[in-house]
Amino acid sequence: MAVILFIAAIVSWIACFLLIYYKHVHHKFSADQSGSGPQKMHHGATPRIGGVPIFAGLLSALAALYLGEWHVNSLFFVLAILPVWLAGIIEDVTKKVSPLKRLLAAFVAALLGMWLLDAKLIRLGLPLLDHLVSSYIVLNALLVMLAVGGITHAMNIIDGFNGLAGTVVLMILSALAYVSYQVGDVFLLGQCIALIGATLGFLFWNYPRGTIFAGDGGAYLWGFMIAEICVMLVYRNPSVSPWFPLLLVIYPVWETVFSIYRRKIIRGLPAGLPDAIHLHSLVYKRLVRHMIGSKEAAHIVKRNSMTAPYLWGLTAFSIIPAVLCWSNTPLILLFTGIFILCYCIFYAMIVRFKIKPWMTVGERTSESDENHKLSRDAA
Template sequence: MINVLSAALFVSWLASFGLILFKHVHQHLTTDHVGSGPQKMHHGATPRIGGLPVICGLLAGLLMLYFGESHLNTQLFVLTLLPVWLAGMIEDLTKKVSPLKRLLAAFFSALLGMYLLDAKLVRLGMPLLDHLVTNYIVFNALLVMLAVGGITHATNIIDGFNGLSGGVVVLILSALGFVSHQVNDTLLLGLCVAMIGATIGFLCWNYPKGTIFAGDGGAYLWGFVIAEICMMLVYRNPSVSPWFPLLLVIYPVWETVFSIYRRKVLRGVPAGLPDALHLHSLIYKRVVRYRVGSKKPEHMIKRNSLTAPYLWGMASLAIIPGLFFWSNTSMVLALIAMFILCYCTFYAMIVRFKIKRWVTVGGDFALGSDRSEAKSNV
């Protein structure tokens, strides 16, 4: 597995470096410029096709698995992820692939996974649902599409700051790899290691300076790979709780669910309308106070990079305890409920300006002319 990790990391690192070095050649197609959108938190024109080096690194890792001692057959896994990855990459290059079309691509990839990889639901720990998913393939397919599409989209939702989604992905995959090792599932362990290496190679250039972004291609690839490994882990290993995967991805999933509720119910706007009210956006505005108002590139980059560690810690509240209770459904469900409570409490504290001073970063450096930003209402 060391060879798999090394190959994936090196190829991803090298491909990212090449895209950055020659961005003047492709920037008319691939760069994300600073704009007035609510989710634009970076400085300068930056390549947003990080999905390309990530998949290159992943393929290098899978090639090592195929030709290594394990002789694992990984071609089918590559076939399943191509539709959703291509949809994301085409969006990054053309800006003409709607969220619905990308979601449909994720659904199609999920169905391919069911057929080629047996990535399906066979047990949920609830008698009625277990009966339905076991005896009605259409119902099973609908749930699989919902789960895979939801996780894929949720991973894209949290891709808002340097290192944020990539760091969370490494944490999730590390937990999946640990449990795969515990149950002696070499294929899934190899998939986790390959994707971890590919992600770290990309993160070397994405965090902290943000010289390249994952884009939709990278985020959708991460989300889909995680979703497929989750499905296969439960299907192939009866000792794993069917709700353990949800615990691992509860941060991006709940961020998505809460955003839909916040927009549709509380604000009465379309659920897909972009805004700057995600938890990571509020942390950037109200908790990370480093050089607020400064337009100097080094200050903007530093403030951006200080945001991700808060969310890495938030995700770890669910992931780390899960490593001890991956086979205990009751504890897994309790941990999911506890995470949701912690998330909502922290969100409410930020909205109501109840955050303790010791939690904030760089409060003493806030520029006087821009202190009013911290007093704006959500």
């Protein structure tokens, strides 16, 4: 496994280096400009095709696993990933693939996963529903599409600041690797290690400097792989609680659900409309921005990089209980509810300017008109 980790990491690292070094060749179609959207909190033109080196690192590791006697099906993951990864990469380059089309690509990938990897959901701990989905393949397919497509899209929602999504992915994959090891599922352990390595190679360049972004290609690849591993872990190992994956991914999933609620229900806007009042955006504007008021490039990058640790800490409130209680469904559901409550309290505190002094990393300045407008929008 150490060799697999090294192969994935070094290939991803080299591919990132080449994309950054030669960004002058491809920046016209592959770069994000600062200020080009409500969620662009970076400086300068930055390549957003990090999904390419992540995929390259993963592919090299899965090829190595394919040659091992225990992992002859590893390359099936590649075939299942392709629809959603290609949709994300095409969006990164053309900016013309709508969220609906990317979601449909995730549904197609989920169906491929059912066929190629036998990734099914037939055990949710609800007897009637379990009977229905195990008896009718169409219902099972719909449930798998909803679960895999939802997690895949949710991972893209939290990809907004240097190191945020990548480190959350590492935390989730580490938990999945631990439980896979505990139940003796070597195949899934190998998939986790391969993606961990590919992500580490990318994060070297992404955090804290933000010299390359994962983009939709990287975020959708992360989300789909995590979703497939979660589905297969529960399907292949009866000792794992069917709700264990929910607690693992509750941060991106709840961020998505909450975003739909505040856009569609509260504000009457399209659910897919981008905005700058996600939790990570509010942390940047309310908790981090006041540390350094300058608009110099170095200060912008520093503020960006100091945002993610807040969300890493929040994510730990779901990952740690999930690892400790991976076979205990009642405790998992309890901790899921506690996490949602903590998220909502934290969000409300930031929106209403009820921030505690110990939560800020520097002295806060006076509340600006922009902050008051943001407060009204988020309320």
